[in-house]
Amino acid sequence: MxxxxxxxxxxxxxxxxxxxxxxxxxxxxxxxxxxxxxxxxxxxxxxxxxxxxxxxxxxxxxxxxxxxxxxxxxxxxxxxxxxxxGSRDRPAGTLRLTVPVVAARLILPALVPPFLAAHPGIRLEIAAEDSLVDLLAAGYDAGIRYGERLEGDMIAVPIGPRIDRFATAAAPAYLDGRGRPEHPRDLLGHACLRGRFSTGAAAPWEFERDGAVVRVDVSGPLTVRIGAGTDLAVAAALAGGGVIHLFEGWLRPHLDSGALEPVLEPWWQPFPGPFLYYPGRRLVPAPLRAFIDFVKARGAS
Structure with missing residues (x-):
């Protein structure tokens, strides 16, 4: 048939x-x-x-x-x-992206408004989710990932800062009462605000200094689902509920304002920035090609 x-x-x-x-x-x-x-x-x-x-x-x-x-x-x-x-000259249509919540919060706000202004014929649909997604099966054109291994048929394009750090911080009042850690293992005696992946695994707290990596199995009064619950953990830290370990960009406004105080800053571990990825064994739709070109141009500027 x-x-x-x-x-x-x-x-x-x-x-x-x-x-x-x-x-x-x-x-x-x-x-x-x-x-x-x-x-x-x-x-x-x-x-x-x-x-x-x-x-x-x-x-x-x-x-x-x-x-x-x-x-x-x-x-x-x-x-x-x-x-x-020839729609590459005037790309139009829908571009569907799956991205982690942190990328929707820290990376895309600087890209999406100017991209849409430059391409009024394109509609963006963005799903912010922290579980890994099969792009083609779920109907997405592309996605953003931090650090995970990409399949062999995927093409990866750098997007956003190329180096980020995990920052550790707490409210000054909390540190005044509980003391300021001088080594990552000192966190074992502190109330730590933790995150858990969608798989159920707890997010590791890792620190690095002079080539030495220290992983600490912390505990504390609050554990949240990474992504959807992260703002709740930040609010708890701001209220003096404990120590938080998170993307530096997420905590930076509170560090700059003094609402949170850096903890163990010489030990903050760097990691590579995110990538925009898409299947390499297919023609690239015009809206996605326009977004790729836009991301590359912003990276070079």
Whole structure:
């Protein structure tokens, strides 16, 4: 059976948006047209592809298998059309990015407004999440990562500062009462505000000085989910609740204001900055190419 490309695109749009109305709003088409396209596709294939309820739409097992293969193929088609149409000169369309919360907070605010101003035909959809995501399966064009190993078919472009540090700090009143650590192991006697990854693993507290690395298994009264709960840990530190260990950029405003005091600054561990990454074995859609070029130009300026 030769499935119609428009019907396949409609299925992908509805699944990505989680509903017919949502997909219709995003694509500027009618919900009834999308519904008819999906029904036509299901009738031709002889299998149900979407579970429909009054509140949500989700792929069936067969639909999920089809969408896993369909997403990359549709992206190739869109990118090929962009190439032929010359839309690189006036890039338009939607660019979908998955980024860690820290990148959404520290990296993208300096990039997104001027990028959108320079490219009014592009719409950005950004999901801030700290779990690792399969770009193609989840329908993203690109992502940002700190330090994780990238798959062999991914292309990585530096984005943001190339070197960052983990900073350790506490409120001056807390340090006045509990003392100021002189060595990372002194933190074992302090109330530490910890973070936990989405996998359930606790974020390590590592320090480095003169080539020596010290890892401390701290404990304390508060543990938060990294990303979504980080601001709560910062608030607790500002209120004198304990010592926090976090990206320097996140803490820098409070360090500069004096609300937080640096702790063990000679031991703050540096690490490489983040990368924008995207699949290398496919044509690059025009909106993503425009963003890559913009990021590279900002890095060189």
């Amino acid at each position: 030769g499935a119609d490309l428009g019907d396949l695109s409609a299925l992908a749009a509805v699944a990505r948006a989680g509903g017919f109305r949502e997909a219709a709003r995003a694509g500027g088409v009618s919900a009834s047209g999308l519904s008819e396209a999906v029904r036509r596709l299901e009738a031709g294939l002889g299998v149900r592809l979407l579970h429909r309820t009054t509140r949500s739409v989700a792929p069936t097992e067969a639909g999920a298998r089809l969408l896993d293969r369909l997403g990359p193929a549709l992206a190739e088609v869109e990118a090929a059309v962009d190439e032929v149409s």
